[in-house]
Amino acid sequence: MTTVLVEKKVLNENAKIAAELRERFEDAHVVVVNLISAPGSGKTRLLERTLELLPKGTRAAVLTGDIQTEKDAERLARFGYPVRQITTGGTCHLDASMIRRHLEGWNLADLDFLFIENVGNLVCPSSYDLGEEAKIVLLSVTEGEEKPLKYPSIFFKSKLILITKTDLLPYVPFDLAKAKENARTINATADIVEVSCQTDAGLTRWLDWLQQRRASRLVSDAVV
Amino acid sequence: MSVLDAVRTEVGMRPGYRATAVGLRIGALSGVDTESLRFGFDCLVKDSEFDPLRLDVDAARGEELDIAWIEMEDGQ
Numbered sequence: 001m002t003t004v005l006v007e008k009k010v011l012n013e014n015a016k017i018a019a020e021l022r023e024r025f026e027d028a029h030v031v032v033v034n035l036i037s038a039p040g041s042g043k044t045r046l047l048e049r050t051l052e053l054l055p056k057g058t059r060a061a062v063l064t065g066d067i068q069t070e071k072d073a074e075r076l077a078r079f080g081y082p083v084r085q086i087t088t089g090g091t092c093h094l095d096a097s098m099i100r101r102h103l104e105g106w107n108l109a110d111l112d113f114l115f116i117e118n119v120g121n122l123v124c125p126s127s128y129d130l131g132e133e134a135k136i137v138l139l140s141v142t143e144g145e146e147k148p149l150k151y152p153s154i155f156f157k158s159k160l161i162l163i164t165k166t167d168l169l170p171y172v173p174f175d176l177a178k179a180k181e182n183a184r185t186i187n188a189t190a191d192i193v194e195v196s197c198q199t200d201a202g203l204t205r206w207l208d209w210l211q212q213r214r215a216s217r218l219v220s221d222a223v224v
Numbered sequence: 225m226s227v228l229d230a231v232r233t234e235v236g237m238r239p240g241y242r243a244t245a246v247g248l249r250i251g252a253l254s255g256v257d258t259e260s261l262r263f264g265f266d267c268l269v270k271d272s273e274f275d276p277l278r279l280d281v282d283a284a285r286g287e288e289l290d291i292a293w294i295e296m297e298d299g300q
Contacts (some may be wrong), residue, residue, distance in 0.1 A: 014226075
């Protein structure tokens with residue numbers, strides 16, 4: 001019997017492609033964010049409001065992932081930015097090869113932002129690096145405040161935690177303070193922003209967060 | 225599937241050998257549920273070119289999701 005030490009990541013192939021993508025994104029100075037949440041937490045609605053509120057002249061594009069249909073791409077295409085649907089046909093997450101394939105024909109240097117909307121799922125997307133600058137997790141107030149503790153991987157890996165649908169707080173038993181405490185237990189450094197796409201509360205902070213990432217990217221690229 | 229692809233690659237480098245066990249290291253923050261992975265692994269291995277193939281899992285504390293080792297025997 002022979003034991004061969006392998007010591008390789010299970011997702012080695014995905015990691016290689018993600019690293020190539022990350023290098024391409026950095027060379028093109030484009031800020032790429034990966035929006036992850038349970039189904040129905042408001043990813044598409046947030047992107048609708050974001051595309052509508054981006055300053056005139058912002059160069060943005062969207063890759064939106066779903067198991068079936070092009071409904072999200074149809075919703076997002078109304079705002080005049082390039083949008084592509086990635087239909088996985090059953091896979092519960094996006095992976096780096098899907099991103100690479102669906103970027104073909106786009107010139108990344110023409111973009112300030114690339115928004116990736118992942119398949120609605122709090123588990124599997126956490127494991128697949130897409131070459132993004134930041135994973136962003138959405139948690140709606142119609143879910144439970146214990147979600148960060150139940151799904152620690154994605155909350156740990158995210159740079160921004162968006163608490164969505166805050167306009168519904170008066171009508172649901174969601175404990176906002178407890179949710180933030182639970183999020184902080186898992187991730188001490190992520191930014192936490194509360195938003196409502198009904199009242200637009202918090203959206204300015206969200207847009208400022210994006211612009212700060214863009215500014216940081218331009219500064220760091222200039223230094224290099 | 226990635227695990228079995230790695231087994232196939234490593235065994236392919238050693239003609240005449242077959243894999244008998246594969247060891248994974250799965251971290252608590254990897255986002256992978258060990259029992260679900262085990263279920264899927266067993267389904268894929270059953271009646272395949274790899275059958276029988278034992279899966280051993282070492283629990284880790286971080287984000288590890290690694291193929292640590294593959295045990296093989298000379299099939300000849």
